Amino acid sequence: MNGSMTGPTTAAPTARFDVAIVGLGAMGSAAAAHLAARGVSVIGFDAYHPAHGLGSSHGDSRLIRLGYFEDPSYVPLLQRAYANWRALEGRLRDEILTITGVLQIGLPDSKIVSGTLKSSDMYGLASETLDAAALRARHPAFAIDDDEIAVLDPQGGYLRPEAAVMGHVKLAVADGAVLHFGEKVTAIRPQAEDITVETATGRYSVGRVIVATGSWITDLVPDLAGKAMPIKQVVAWYQPADGFLTTPQRMPAFIRDEGEDGSYFGFPAIGVDGVKVGRHAHFMEEIDPHAPNPPVNARDTDLLDAFVRRRLPTAAGLRVRATTCRYTMLPSEDFLIDLLPSDPRIVIASPCSGHGFKFTSVVGEILADLALDGGTRLPIGAFSFEAMNRFIASRGTRAELENPTL
Ligand SMILES: Cc1cc2nc3c(=O)[nH]c(=O)nc-3n(C[C@H](O)[C@H](O)[C@H](O)COP(=O)(O)OP(=O)(O)OC[C@H]3O[C@@H](n4cnc5c(N)ncnc54)[C@H](O)[C@@H]3O)c2cc1C
Structure with a gap:
């Protein structure tokens, strides 16, 4: 060396x-x-x-997906990113990227669902659309409304940051x-x-x-x-009530469009701490980057507990961990x-x-x-x-x- x-x-x-x-x-x-x-x-x-x-x-896991709802123009960069992750793994002889599939769940015209389909169509990416009944049958960890759908990105998964x-x-x-x-x-x-x-x-x-x-x-x-704004981001981990349903084999990682309530993301039980969830941008609370990360408070955990009870009922057993991280948002x-x-x-x-x-x-x-x-x-x-x-x-x-x- x-x-x-x-x-x-x-x-x-x-x-x-x-x-x-x-x-x-x-x-x-x-x-x-x-x-x-x-x-x-x-x-x-x-x-x-x-x-x-x-x-x-930090925090054990980060989503990676190819059908990018934010904008199709990110897709070529993602294709290169996937190749580079695999090259990194090859040199390290270690696993950094694990494919579980990523489900994007919401109403058909929601930004996340319609944006994922648009990116997938534009670049000819593999994807599969599941109606509510099909999602319940195949991935029972998720609660879904009858009028919602899920788009599975089979190349999605998680990285170990x-x-x-x-x-x-x-x-x-x-x-x-x-x-x-x-x-x-x-x-x-x-x-x-x-x-x-x-x-x-x-x-x-x-x-x-x-x-x-x-x-x-x-x-x-x-x-x-005034342009790059650090904000508080909180994620929490839950011990599943039914551990069989939340293994990566049965529960893909996900993003969920909740309309005016924003979007939530999460991961199956990939470590001992269990299922992890967060809301994108959380409460959009600006933080001082020079102060230590603000501690997790009851408002933070109430938000995530309520989401898990509503949308991941089999994962709503016991919250065992919650932590603060930082997003830095551009306009x-x-x-x-x-x-x-x-x-x-x-x-x-x-x-x-x-x-x-x-x-x-x-x-x-x-x-x-x-x-x-x-x-x-x-x-x-x-x-x-x-x-x-x-x-x-x-x-x-x-x-x-x-x-x-x-
Ligand atoms: C909870 C959470 C969940 C996320 N989920 C996802 C996800 O699922 N998928 C996804 O793609 N992205 C996700 N992100 C976003 C992603 O993690 C960030 O975009 C990324 O980690 C930012 O990396 P960075 O190198 O810019 O910052 P950092 O990794 O924080 O690195 C900045 C470094 O600069 C150092 N530093 C600062 N000032 C100085 C100085 N003056 N001198 C020397 N060193 C200095 C710091 O010590 C630090 O190590 C998530 C972020 C959070 C917080």
Whole structure:
């Protein structure tokens, strides 16, 4: 192993690196792995230690699905993401992505159901539509109204987020990346030739910088203040009343469109804690990224308990765990992956509005492309500063949007 993983350094380093990555969570660790695999000299920094539970990338599971209801334009990126996840698994000789199928449940004209069908039709993706009776017969864990339907994405499943972050870190180091954990970056100072990255304990000279600091992004990219909004997201785990029905073999992962009540997501019992559920964007409560994650309270658990009782009655036995995580929402709920307009040597990776984990494996590739070539052949036109500012000009900032979409 050529690379190294260390804690804070004490002396001002003299080595120069081609690329620095600030933030080694989901996006930054993937960028480090892609850059190191290309033989680039790369240094990465994280304020904490890999796969920690203080940001946006913990909690055992993340959904991945191909028929993307949010917009069909995400599908080509997802196809690349699937290929990259499998390549990562191949190198690690470990399972990161497990296929269980993903059910998208709701009224036929709901955004989630109709959007999934639209994406699947447009890209010729496999999908199967089940009416209420068929869903009850095949997947009895789910309660469904007679007028609702479910669209099964047979390629959907879940990722193991902590294992994915750790896997990318491991490969990056194996390929020569130098990763400093427990070393917070305090400033990025563009100079005429190089860029200086300052931490509490050192100064580093680099050619390019990737900023992937998740919910803390406005510290280093103040232009995003008022646009990238960290919010509280809560998920809870339940011991199933009937364990037979909630195994991954009988219960796919799911997203449920509940109309004005928003959308809920969940996973079968894939670990000892049982079935996991959350509501997308929860109560859309803004949080201070510098304060510890706010504790789970009774309002949080009442919401999820009521959903589980109503929609997953066989899983409504006993809530055994609940935790807080962070979404960081952009006004359009899309991503921002672009060169910084004021200095294109700096690449920005936004935390992806609560649906970015599944893309991590391809975002790492894109960030490496942007840092090395200033562009990418992968389709990211919708994730530019220009697109974000156009949306804000037409609709307003996050804080101004009264009724965020699902
Ligand atoms: C509960 C929950 C459920 C979700 N479900 C899904 C899902 O099912 N499917 C899906 O696709 N997505 C999902 N998401 C979204 C997805 O997890 C996020 O988009 C993704 O994890 C964001 O990764 P990130 O790298 O931007 O942030 P993080 O992983 O939080 O990484 C940011 C890193 O930057 C570091 N850092 C910050 N500031 C500094 C600094 N100054 N110097 C050095 N390091 C710094 C932090 O320590 C941290 O490690 C979910 C998110 C949550 C919270």
